[in-house]
Amino acid sequence: MSRIDKLVAFLQENPTDSFLQHALALEYQKIGDLSKARALFEKLLVENPAYVGSYYHLAKLLEAEDLLEEALLVYQKGMEQAQLQQDSHLYGELRSAWEELSY
Secondary structure: OOHHHHHHHHHHHOOOOHHHHHHHHHHHHHOOOHHHHHHHHHHHHHHOOOOOHHHHHHHHHHHHOOOHHHHHHHHHHHHHHHHHOOOHHHHHHHHHHHHHHHO
């Protein structure tokens, strides 16, 4: 059974588990299935906008698809969430990626 199969099975038992959704999206991204990865990241962030780490990965995926304006917006949303959570480390990472892309 592959990692993807295991994660899918775990998600069937816990469909709203943000960690599992994030992990599965990363696995899809690793194998190049960007549409599935994107859909999972987007679903996760709608259901749990406080799951800040997913903003970075979704934005990087959008950058890889040359959707730069969308990526910038995702970075901004992530920075807003990081500020709400007072997470300066994640804010700094998102801000750095945003600046690199926007300049």
